Every structure is written in C-alpha cells, then in structure tokens.
Amino acid sequence: MLAEQYAAIKRDLDDKGIVFSFSGYLSEGILYSLGEALREKMTLEETDGPTVRRVFSVFVEQMQNIIRYSAEKVTGSTAKPVELSAGMVIIGMEGGKVFIVCGNTVVNTDVPRLRERLDYLKGLDKDAIKTYYREQLREAPEEGSRGANIGLIEIARRASEPIDYDFHAMDGERSFFCLKVRI
Amino acid sequence: MEPLKIPATGRTPEVDFDFAAGILRLSGESYPDDVATFFGPVFAALRSFLEKPGDHPVRFDMELLYFNSSSAKALMNIFQMLETAARAGRSIAVTWCYEENDESMQELGEDFAEDLRHVAFTLKQVPADGAS
Numbered sequence: 001m002l003a004e005q006y007a008a009i010k011r012d013l014d015d016k017g018i019v020f021s022f023s024g025y026l027s028e029g030i031l032y033s034l035g036e037a038l039r040e041k042m043t044l045e046e047t048d049g050p051t052v053r054r055v056f057s058v059f060v061e062q063m064q065n066i067i068r069y070s071a072e073k074v075t076g077s078t079a080k081p082v083e084l085s086a087g088m089v090i091i092g093m094e095g096g097k098v099f100i101v102c103g104n105t106v107v108n109t110d111v112p113r114l115r116e117r118l119d120y121l122k123g124l125d126k127d128a129i130k131t132y133y134r135e136q137l138r139e140a141p142e143e144g145s146r147g148a149n150i151g152l153i154e155i156a157r158r159a160s161e162p163i164d165y166d167f168h169a170m171d172g173e174r175s176f177f178c179l180k181v182r183i
Numbered sequence: 184m185e186p187l188k189i190p191a192t193g194r195t196p197e198v199d200f201d202f203a204a205g206i207l208r209l210s211g212e213s214y215p216d217d218v219a220t221f222f223g224p225v226f227a228a229l230r231s232f233l234e235k236p237g238d239h240p241v242r243f244d245m246e247l248l249y250f251n252s253s254s255a256k257a258l259m260n261i262f263q264m265l266e267t268a269a270r271a272g273r274s275i276a277v278t279w280c281y282e283e284n285d286e287s288m289q290e291l292g293e294d295f296a297e298d299l300r301h302v303a304f305t306l307k308q309v310p311a312d313g314a315s
Contacts, residue, residue: 032193032194060214150255
C-alpha cells in the first residue's frame with residue numbers, strides 16, 4: 001500500500017517528464033545543492049556548457065524569486081539569519097526541451113503588479129528583451145524589490161519560448177503563482 | 184595599496200586585485216546568497232584605489248563564467264566606477280572573456296560595454312575548458 005501510493009506519485013512525475021522536483025521550504029543552501037545536482041546531471045548527459053549555464057541561470061533566478069518573495073515564510077535567527085520560504089520547483093524534459101516550473105504563494109495585493117510585469121515581458125521579442133535588460137541593468141533597484149525585475153528579464157532572456165505563467169486564487173488573501181520556462 | 188585577494192567558493196568568485204601592479208581580476212562564478220555582503224568590501228577597496236591619484240594604467244580582467252542577476256547589478260557598479268576614473272584621465276582597459284559558443288556571456292559583454300566611453304573595452308573569446 002505504502003509503496004503503491006508513492007510509486008503512483010513517482011509514475012505521475014515520470015509521465016510528465018519530470019526529472020527533479022522539490023516542494024517545501026527552500027533556502028539558499030537548498031538552491032546551491034539542487035543546483036549542483038542539476039548541473040552534474042546535465043553534464044553527465046553531455047549537455048554543452050552554455051546550455052547547462054542557461055538552464056542553471058533560469059533555475060537560480062526562479063529559486064531566488066521564491067526565497068525572496070514567497071508569501072509563506074519562516075524567518076528567524078539561530079547561529080545566523082535564516083530565511084525559509086515555501087514553494088516548489090520542478091525541472092523536466094518536454095519535446096526535447098528542458099523546462100523549469102516554479103510555484104509559490106503570493107499575496108493578492110502583489111498579483112496585479114507581478115501580472116503586469118510578466119505580461120509586458122511576454123509581449124517582448126528577443127531584441128526588445130535585450131534592450132529592456134540593458135535599461136534595467138542601469139536602473140537603481142525599486143524599493144522592496146531586491147532586484148526581482150532584472151531577475152525576471154534574465155529568465156525571459158534565457159527562455160527559448162515565451163514564458164508561461166498563471167495565478168490560482170487560494171482564498172481572499174493569497175494566490176498560488178506558477179511560472180513555466182522552456183529553455 | 185594592499186592587494187585584495189578573496190579565494191573562490193562554490194558560489195562566489197575569486198577576486199584577485201593586485202593594486203600595485205594595476206591588474207584586477209574576477210573569475211569563477213557569482214551567485215552569492217547575499218550580494219551586498221560579498222561585494223561590499225570589493226567596492227570599498229576598488230573605490231579607495233581609484234580615488235588615489237596615479238598614472239599607472241589599470242587592467243580589469245572579467246573572467247566570470249556565470250553570474251546571477253543581482254551580481255550583474257554589482258558588476259555594473261564596478262564598471263561605472265572604472266568609467267568614472269577613466270573619464271577623469273586614468274588609463275583603464277577591460278577585457279571581458281567568454282568561452283567559445285557561450286553566446287549569453289558574449290551578449291552580456293556587449294550589454295555592459297554599451298555606455299563605456301573612456302574605458303578601453305575588449306571582448307575576448309577563450310577556449311571552453313569542458314567544465315560548466
């Protein structure tokens with residue numbers, strides 16, 4: 001029963017082409033370890049260096065967005081400051097392309113601004129994304145942003161297809177946000 | 184001025200700023216968990232070096248293989264400091280290295296070079312070492 005139950009979850013992941021999945025509290029330490037595993041796996045499969053770096057770059061930006069902006073967080077201080085943020089990250093293969101999905105809870109009041117940024121990015125072609133990146137690189141960071149805007153541009157830039165995103169209302173205060181990037 | 188040497192870690196670059204020789208080098212990868220903590224001392228050392236009058240030419244070798252978006256901001260900050268010093272008359276040359284086939288890093292070099300007017304900027308292709 002036990003094995004059957006989890007085998008079903010595993011099978012479901014396999015069927016969707018999912019190679020890595022993590023759901024729970026994420027930290028910079030987990031980002032580092034998962035990132036290393038991801039790169040080792042891709043290098044073993046003889047993926048070329050630049051592709052590995054492109055996937056890795058999207059992975060890092062997605063993970064850091066969750067760590068910084070998830071609305072479900074535990075912070076505190078033990079020996080050093082700790083910031084744990086709930087979310088999920090999934091990496092898989094689909095039609096010969098690597099995809100990375102991240103998901104996390106956001107507060108509803110942040111949804112319109114995030115949606116606006118993503119819609120704007122989604123509408124830009126490669127050259128426009130590049131110009132936008134150059135502009136933002138020279139801008140002072142917005143208050144409270146911790147650099148999210150340039151992170152999203154970096155993600156869109158490394159993607160081989162327009163980014164996909166969605167929000168799912170959880171209750172009056174929070175929504176589940178999902179971003180899918182194909183590389 | 185004392186050199187600034189910071190060994191690389193898994194996610195922070197090697198910093199090798201030999202101020203006396205005028206050779207500054209950044210290599211490895213950069214995606215620190217806290218960019219401000221890592222780059223703070225780098226900015227401080229560079230700023231105090233560039234503020235001192237001197238006519239020794241400066242060479243900056245950008246050999247990072249990967250940096251995240253928050254490091255990009257930090258790097259831009261360094262480039263702006265170098266451009267300011269070059270505008271004031273210091274001879275400054277920046278070499279941006281990228282591995283062959285790494286179009287992303289090559290393009291980033293062009294992005295960073297865009298508004299350099301006084302710094303001599305060179306994009307340099309280097310062979311891929313096979314490691315990622």
